[in-house]
Amino acid sequence: MTAPAESDIDIWDDDVLVDPYPTYATLREQAGVVYLPKNDVYVLTRYDIIRDVLADPATFSSTALGFNPMVNEALQGTSLASDPPLHTRLRATLSENLTPRALRGLKATIDEKADKLVAELAARGSFEAVDSLARAFPLEIVADLIGFSGPVKDNMLRWGQAAMQVIGPMNHRTQEAFPIAGELYGWCSSVTADDLAPGSIGRGIFDAETRGDIPEGSAGHIIHQYLGAGVDTTSASIGNIVALFGATRSSSSSSGSTRSSSPQPSPRCCATGPRCTSGAARPSGRSRSTERRFRQAPSWASFSAPATATHGTTRIPTPSTSRATRSTTCPSATGRTAAPARAWQSSRPTPSSTPSPAG
Amino acid sequence: MRIELDRPRCEGHGLCEEAAPLLMHLDDDGELVIDVPKVDGTDLDAAKAAVRVCPVAALRLAER
Numbered sequence: 001m002t003a004p005a006e007s008d009i010d011i012w013d014d015d016v017l018v019d020p021y022p023t024y025a026t027l028r029e030q031a032g033v034v035y036l037p038k039n040d041v042y043v044l045t046r047y048d049i050i051r052d053v054l055a056d057p058a059t060f061s062s063t064a065l066g067f068n069p070m071v072n073e074a075l076q077g078t079s080l081a082s083d084p085p086l087h088t089r090l091r092a093t094l095s096e097n098l099t100p101r102a103l104r105g106l107k108a109t110i111d112e113k114a115d116k117l118v119a120e121l122a123a124r125g126s127f128e129a130v131d132s133l134a135r136a137f138p139l140e141i142v143a144d145l146i147g148f149s150g151p152v153k154d155n156m157l158r159w160g161q162a163a164m165q166v167i168g169p170m171n172h173r174t175q176e177a178f179p180i181a182g183e184l185y186g187w188c189s190s191v192t193a194d195d196l197a198p199g200s201i202g203r204g205i206f207d208a209e210t211r212g213d214i215p216e217g218s219a220g221h222i223i224h225q226y227l228g229a230g231v232d233t234t235s236a237s238i239g240n241i242v243a244l245f246g247a248t249r250s251s252s253s254s255s256g257s258t259r260s261s262s263p264q265p266s267p268r269c270c271a272t273g274p275r276c277t278s279g280a281a282r283p284s285g286r287s288r289s290t291e292r293r294f295r296q297a298p299s300w301a302s303f304s305a306p307a308t309a310t311h312g313t314t315r316i317p318t319p320s321t322s323r324a325t326r327s328t329t330c331p332s333a334t335g336r337t338a339a340p341a342r343a344w345q346s347s348r349p350t351p352s353s354t355p356s357p358a359g
Numbered sequence: 360m361r362i363e364l365d366r367p368r369c370e371g372h373g374l375c376e377e378a379a380p381l382l383m384h385l386d387d388d389g390e391l392v393i394d395v396p397k398v399d400g401t402d403l404d405a406a407k408a409a410v411r412v413c414p415v416a417a418l419r420l421a422e423r
Contacts, residue, residue, distance in 0.1 A: 051411070051416075054416070055416050095370065099370035099371055099372075100370055100371045100372045100373060100389065101370055101371030101388070101389035101390070104371070104388075104389050
């Protein structure tokens with residue numbers, strides 16, 4: 001078997017994080033799958049390979065998608081860190097209110113708010129696009145949807161950012177984010193229906209729990225996932241769009257600025273602005289040069305990594321005890337999770353062997 | 360080739376309609392309607408683009 005391409009890039013280096021796209025382009029040009037020894041991850045760089053892997057959860061499991069054992073422990077059993085059929089069920093509950101179809105009814109309201117905000121900002125002549133638009137808009141929408149206000153709203157941006165940051169490798173950024181992410185978790189654990197505005201989606205989730213449509217005690221958990229997934233990703237998306245408009249300054253630079261963006265943690269975001277995740281699992285007991293059969297499922301921001309050997313007869317379990325070694329494999333990484341290329345660990349990093357979702 | 364829809368997967372993103380507006384559309388409820396299920400020639404290219412762009416892999420092309 002041919003060894004995959006390698007690169008000495010540190011995907012979590014500060015210089016890469018500040019402006020990741022040239023690095024992503026370099027990796028993409030190099031190969032569809034690139035191994036990064038400094039991070040001990042495989043990066044998927046091209047659309048078709050990413051699609052194939054996402055469509056193959058039997059080979060590329062999502063059960064341990066974070067880059068540190070603490071977050072993987074915390075995410076156990078959530079829609080983010082599960083495979084079908086469990087994932088299918090959890091995602092259905094989570095996305096019930098957030099699919100484009102469900103949001104159609106909210107489109108007029110969201111468009112109205114977007115137009116109002118853009119008109120206010122445009123009237124100023126100049127404004128800080130990230131704070132005043134990219135962060136302000138999704139916060140406003142999500143706060144109304146979930147039905148919270150006051151101090152919770154004041155904290156939501158830092159909470160949402162921390163909820164994403166803790167998925168990274170255990171470096172100083174991740175360590176600093178854990179207590180902040182804990183504040184969000186704490187609020188979601190204690191929030192009650194009365195804390196949320198009548199008629200809001202958040203209130204509706206509690207109603208569903210009361211009716212027995214979702215398991216008892218799961219309402220706060222679902223709200224946590226809305227907030228953890230919806231705010232930071234949407235801010236990043238809007239911010240990037242504005243940055244791209246600014247960078248290109250073409251005739252299209254002003255169009256689209258009034259379009260609304262709904263706070264939905266959908267795979268579409270991942271497909272167009274993939275986040276780098278990746279388990280940094282070590283191939284236990286096997287030489288990396290001979291056979292890459294990992295015990296650890298790697299990672300995606302929202303999907304999969306290999307939990308099984310590609311040839312279906314040998315299903316490899318993913319022992320949680322082996323994960324503890326992972327964070328030590330990249331002690332110098334400065335990782336944020338908002339990286340670009342897909343990374344994962346494969347038992348067989350041979351993308352051509354994976355089936356296409358198109359059949 | 361035939362366009363097949365895995366309806367429970369479809370979330371109504373509508374990207375397929377943008378890729379192949381002559382072959383499929385979202386109705387007023389956001390449900391996908393395949394207007395031209397059997398495709399060949401230039402329609403096939405559009406159908407492939409629709410399959411490829413679906414963010415939840417709800418579409419596929421079958422032999423017949």
